[in-house]
Amino acid sequence: MTCLWRATTLAAVLAVGIASSAFAQAPTPGAPPPPPAPKAATPAPNKDTSGVDVTLTPRTIIYMKGNGTWDTALETLQDAFKSVYAYLDNTDRVIRPANYLEGNPGRGHAVIEKDGVRWAVVNLSGMVFLQAARSPFLVVEGLLEGLKDKADLIVVDFHAEATSEKVAMGWHLDGRVLAVLGTHTHVPTADARVLPGGTAYISDVGMTGSRAGVIGVKREQVLERFRTGMPVRFETADEDPWVMACLVTSNGDGRAASIEQLLVPAR
């Protein structure tokens, strides 16, 4: 069967998360605390780390999956995220890293049946330059054991910074899952291949967003930040958008037959 895996298509729709994850700014010392977040089910206005107003609703957070949502740079959005904790606990449309603490809101994998095939999607966070409570290499073992009779195909979205950690995860899971697809850096890598054991692998799928900016942010603002070293308000770049994805085909026994990188101008 054929599957178009579009994690980063969803990931980059709300580029506020991209800007925040890539260029975190520390809160201003002495600044007044943000207003208290509304109760659950009410959209929660807040500001991201660059001062941009953000309103989170359950629908919005689906679009943030994969980038920003789980990055530590979004600490200033804590109150906003609290408003969707209950939603995370009750949906199979959004998953968070499985190697967070078990008591954290949401879940680390989802199983969805489509045309008689049971798909499991697992999300893991790297630990190199990112914060995660538990080793993804250990946590995934328990996950795979639990999915043995519950899924026909398993796709792992490995949200990590370091290519070394991603490559290691590819080898760790080779032959045991359909695909290990790296995300987070927004920059596609040129190493898509099927590993010897039959797992499709790429270090980073990339993002769906502007290639005229700097990983999702208007380039002139990023350049000013680098040139001056001073805080700069970041805005989402919208010029020259591209869709970045991978097409993975399965040979029918849970392993991959091929992986093809897709880099397509959106207009």
Ligand SMILES: [Fe+2]
């Ligand atoms: Fe990320």
